Amino acid sequence: SALRMHVRAPDLSSMGYRLDAVRVYQDVPGGKAIELLYRHGDNGVFALYLRRPSGEARFDQFKRGELRVCIWQDDVLGTVMTGEMSAAEMQRLASLAYTGLES
Numbered sequence: 834s835a836l837r838m839h840v841r842a843p844d845l846s847s848m849g850y851r852l853d854a855v856r857v858y859q860d861v862p863g864g865k866a867i868e869l870l871y872r873h874g875d876n877g878v879f880a881l882y883l884r885r886p887s888g889e890a891r892f893d894q895f896k897r898g899e900l901r902v903c904i905w906q907d908d909v910l911g912t913v914m915t916g917e918m919s920a921a922e923m924q925r926l927a928s929l930a931y932t933g934l935e936s
Contacts, residue, residue, distance in 0.1 A: 840883065840910070840934045840935070841933065841934060841935070842855070842869055842933075843869075843881070843929060843930045843931075843932075843933025843934055844933055845871055845879070845926065845929055845930060845933070847929070848873075848922075848925065848926055848929060849873050849874050850871040850872065850873050850877075850879055850926070851871060851872055852869060852870075852871055853870045853871060853872040853878075854868075854869075854870040855867065855868070855869055855870075856868040856870070861884060864884070864885055865884070866882060866883060866884035867882070867883045867884070868880060868881070868882045868883075869881040869882075869883070877916060877917060877918070878916060878917075879914065879915070879916040879918075879926060879930075880914065880915045880916065881912060881913075881914050881930050882912065882913040882914070882915075883910060883911070883912055883934075884910075884911050885910070885911065886906050886907065886908060886909065886910060886911040887906075887911055888906070889906075890906055890907045890908060891904060891905075891906050892904070892905050892906075894920060894923060894924070894927075896920075899917050900915055900916070900917060901915065901916055901917065901918050901919070901920065901922075901923045902914070902915050903915075903923050903924075903927045905927060905931055910934070912930075912931060912934075914926070914927050914930060
């Protein structure tokens with residue numbers, strides 16, 4: 834309800850991640866936002882931040898220090914995904930997460 838749409842927490846267990854925490858942020862531009870935190874068996878963390886889109890559709894992946902960042906936004910949903918992982922792992926995890934939001 835925070836996003837004013839139906840989304841589901843993606844099941845990332847096929848890549849070894851389990852949902853660990855859900856946070857709702859009340860005062861972000863455009864309304865509310867949700868953060869889903871996943872943990873991997875080796876204590877790796879994958880964060881999935883969801884909000885209403887704030888601009889044009891885009892897909893981008895880059896590295897900031899040790900943190901890999903993936904931005905995937907369309908006209909319905911904006912997501913930012915972060916974690917310490919390779920570009921290939923982020924690509925697979927981002928695809929699984931994004932498609933799992935609607936399942």
